[in-house]
Amino acid sequence: MQRPSDIFTALRGIRDMKIGRYLIVLVLLMGALITFGDRGLIDNYRMKEKLMSLKKNNHEITLENIALKKNITLLRDNLSYIGMVARSELGMVKKGELVYRKAQ
Numbered sequence: 001m002q003r004p005s006d007i008f009t010a011l012r013g014i015r016d017m018k019i020g021r022y023l024i025v026l027v028l029l030m031g032a033l034i035t036f037g038d039r040g041l042i043d044n045y046r047m048k049e050k051l052m053s054l055k056k057n058n059h060e061i062t063l064e065n066i067a068l069k070k071n072i073t074l075l076r077d078n079l080s081y082i083g084m085v086a087r088s089e090l091g092m093v094k095k096g097e098l099v100y101r102k103a104q
Helices: 004-036 041-077 079-090
Strands: none
Touching: 004 041, 041 079
16 A cells, blocks of 8 residues: 555646646747747847838938938039039020031
């Protein structure tokens, strides 16, 4: 016949195994949530890529703004630049200039 202390030891071992299983399941569940959940590791990686893309786009727009500000300053202050733009972009001609056209 088994002693009562042996029975309690066996029952305690079974109980500890159940707790261990629950603990393993809980750890696996938490790992899955940390990896795949909202604001998890994968979502964090995607957000970092999106941030880098937005920073690159922001930098390109900043460079474009600088070029446009320079162009605005030249158009306000430089009459020869205004004449050059009028000739090249609008096809305008100064008074007294000769225009040569190619025959088609």
